[in-house]
Amino acid sequence: MIGAGGSPLRYLEFGDIVIYFSPYTLALFLLALVFTVLVIASKPERQLDIAFGADAFTTKDIGLSEMRFRRFMAIACGLASMGAMVTGDVFDFCLFTSLVGICNVGIVAAVKSRHVQGAAFQYGLVALAGTVPLFGGAAIVAATTGTLSLIELSSTLLPAVPLVVKGFLVLGVMGEGMAPFYAAKAEMFRAPGAPYVIMCSLSSLLIFLRVIEVVLQM
Amino acid sequence: MKKKTAFRLMVVVAVVSGLALVLARAGTIPEWLYLAVLVAGFPLFVVFLGLWWMAREGDADIPFMGY
Amino acid sequence: MIPYLLFATAFGLLLLGIHRKMIARIQRRPGPPVWQEILHALKFSFKSTWVPATASEVLFVSVVLIAIGIWTAAFFVLVTGGSLLIIFAIYMLHKIVEHGFGLSSGSPYGKFGGVRSVISAASEIPLFVSVSAVAIFTGSLQISDIIAYQAESGPLFFAIPLAALALYLVILSKFPSSPFAIVESKEIVSGYKTEHFGVWRAGLETCNGLKTYVLLLTFLSVFVGAIPFIGVLLAMILIVVSLAFVCALCPMLSPFDSVTIQTIITGIMLIYVLYLGAFG
Numbered sequence: 001m002i003g004a005g006g007s008p009l010r011y012l013e014f015g016d017i018v019i020y021f022s023p024y025t026l027a028l029f030l031l032a033l034v035f036t037v038l039v040i041a042s043k044p045e046r047q048l049d050i051a052f053g054a055d056a057f058t059t060k061d062i063g064l065s066e067m068r069f070r071r072f073m074a075i076a077c078g079l080a081s082m083g084a085m086v087t088g089d090v091f092d093f094c095l096f097t098s099l100v101g102i103c104n105v106g107i108v109a110a111v112k113s114r115h116v117q118g119a120a121f122q123y124g125l126v127a128l129a130g131t132v133p134l135f136g137g138a139a140i141v142a143a144t145t146g147t148l149s150l151i152e153l154s155s156t157l158l159p160a161v162p163l164v165v166k167g168f169l170v171l172g173v174m175g176e177g178m179a180p181f182y183a184a185k186a187e188m189f190r191a192p193g194a195p196y197v198i199m200c201s202l203s204s205l206l207i208f209l210r211v212i213e214v215v216l217q218m
Numbered sequence: 219m220k221k222k223t224a225f226r227l228m229v230v231v232a233v234v235s236g237l238a239l240v241l242a243r244a245g246t247i248p249e250w251l252y253l254a255v256l257v258a259g260f261p262l263f264v265v266f267l268g269l270w271w272m273a274r275e276g277d278a279d280i281p282f283m284g285y
Numbered sequence: 286m287i288p289y290l291l292f293a294t295a296f297g298l299l300l301l302g303i304h305r306k307m308i309a310r311i312q313r314r315p316g317p318p319v320w321q322e323i324l325h326a327l328k329f330s331f332k333s334t335w336v337p338a339t340a341s342e343v344l345f346v347s348v349v350l351i352a353i354g355i356w357t358a359a360f361f362v363l364v365t366g367g368s369l370l371i372i373f374a375i376y377m378l379h380k381i382v383e384h385g386f387g388l389s390s391g392s393p394y395g396k397f398g399g400v401r402s403v404i405s406a407a408s409e410i411p412l413f414v415s416v417s418a419v420a421i422f423t424g425s426l427q428i429s430d431i432i433a434y435q436a437e438s439g440p441l442f443f444a445i446p447l448a449a450l451a452l453y454l455v456i457l458s459k460f461p462s463s464p465f466a467i468v469e470s471k472e473i474v475s476g477y478k479t480e481h482f483g484v485w486r487a488g489l490e491t492c493n494g495l496k497t498y499v500l501l502l503t504f505l506s507v508f509v510g511a512i513p514f515i516g517v518l519l520a521m522i523l524i525v526v527s528l529a530f531v532c533a534l535c536p537m538l539s540p541f542d543s544v545t546i547q548t549i550i551t552g553i554m555l556i557y558v559l560y561l562g563a564f565g
Binding site: 046190197201209213 | 342374400413
Binding site: 239253267271279 | 351488
């Protein structure tokens, strides 16, 4: 289906890699941008915990060095998701998606909590496994059609992309953190530092939304 | 934020949105720009209106921790 | 557009009020007046307001703006006949906003609400299913094309009733006191909105009103097609009444059961769409 997210408004050419902004990808790009700006602008919150056996509470503070690292990772994650939103190249999309996976682990890996680190490790394994079908899908696209450009793929002149590619791409993106594979990720949200942690869930959602458009475009 | 500042900002947002409406009707700016102004303007308007109306600014307290 | 936007917000709040009143009457309580939610939105903007001491200030305030902003955008996309995918995207991103509401304050109750909203991400997939079923039938995802298709060959409601049911369930899961409303159930105080009070809550109420209007209008545009404006409003009230019966008669599910049932529904719907794609 051509122009599933509306017809492209603007093209940006980098050699043979053409970035395009359709209303859909533009909306997603803007959201990624807004949340990245939020990551840069906001300080982490201090989570409250009730102290057992007493009428008191404690706050979890995030140290400066930990905050710096996590903020860096969250910004990198935001940039990667922005790239994945607008790119017009299947391989680039896969690359950005796997980058999102790596950054997601980085965002929470600095937290000194056993549950969070365990979850980050498990999520890392699932995300690693997810990249295999992702890049496999991109490779089959290149092998069967001779191009990776989404704009060329949406034309009817090329041979049809095999259905298995679409399955592979969706499976790969789901591995990066969508519903059925989300279980490992839920524990990661125990981590304090709301602006950074939100980036984890936002980036996965955004790449899932984009892969729908990518798959419809092929 | 002071109530006066909130009121001024609210007026600014309202004027900009109204201006966008008039300019879009006249055909000076495209429809999408008008809608984009509203998407940014409506939430700001609602929040500034509330900040102007609200009773008073309380001292920041810790979150609700149960009864 | 400005008057229509304000009308949509107010009417959405009125629909939520009707929903509340209906639930109360079904349960033999007197219930609040139908305009209660509009009064709520006004009342909260007169209350004294601050940002909690432990909160991440910028995020705490920005999520309110983003919540209203994304639904304003969805409203415009819908009214101008844009892509259904964008509305789908905004619906899914509402999760992130809920997550942001919950996590930004540092309150444990808010955090539970936010985490629950992320766990119940499976509830969005039926929406994807109904989007793809619509795409299979009409060959386009532009809402204007979908409406034109229905003007020609009759409402999609009769052609793909299960896809309509999927969207109905998605709308149900977003309504207050529905069986799937685990994000704001009472054992976690008010869920993700526990710490957003005063002006922030007024903003959230505005968002809720607009969201209700947009979701119901999406349902009507995609499955019924073009009907006169008064008809749209009456149909919305009818849908809300039917939702109220479900909400009043079904208990709220536990988080685990809610996610399980939503996942099962998703599975059934995916099989339905595969069937449609292969034989439809």
